[in-house]
Amino acid sequence: MESPRPSHTCPACQTPVLDAVAAFCSHCGRPLVPADSPRAKWHQSVGFLLIMIFFVLGPLAIPLILKNPRLSSRARWILVGVALLYTVAVIDAGRRMIASVTSTLNTGLSF
Numbered sequence: 001m002e003s004p005r006p007s008h009t010c011p012a013c014q015t016p017v018l019d020a021v022a023a024f025c026s027h028c029g030r031p032l033v034p035a036d037s038p039r040a041k042w043h044q045s046v047g048f049l050l051i052m053i054f055f056v057l058g059p060l061a062i063p064l065i066l067k068n069p070r071l072s073s074r075a076r077w078i079l080v081g082v083a084l085l086y087t088v089a090v091i092d093a094g095r096r097m098i099a100s101v102t103s104t105l106n107t108g109l110s111f
């Protein structure tokens, strides 16, 4: 039976892993821990992060993204970019809504 953490070598390329808490191989970049292992916690899943970004925390979810050991550094920056773009879009939509309501009120008062 396969161990969830096979000694201290990368399961993909067999390179020795020096960092005991590394989630990704420094040589080939593949995850050292299978996604369904007990070490993969529910709050570290990408789906949970996306829910936090879009419905709960917005840009405040960025620390969660940066601290997530299951994401590669590239995936982290993509998610940070998504969070920032979403924040800008929400702010812009809010500004437009206020402008729209203001102009509706102004024209409504003049008839």
Ligand SMILES: [Zn+2]
Residues within 6 Å of the ligand: 010, 011, 012, 013, 014, 015, 025, 026, 027, 028, 029, 030
């Ligand atoms: Zn490797």
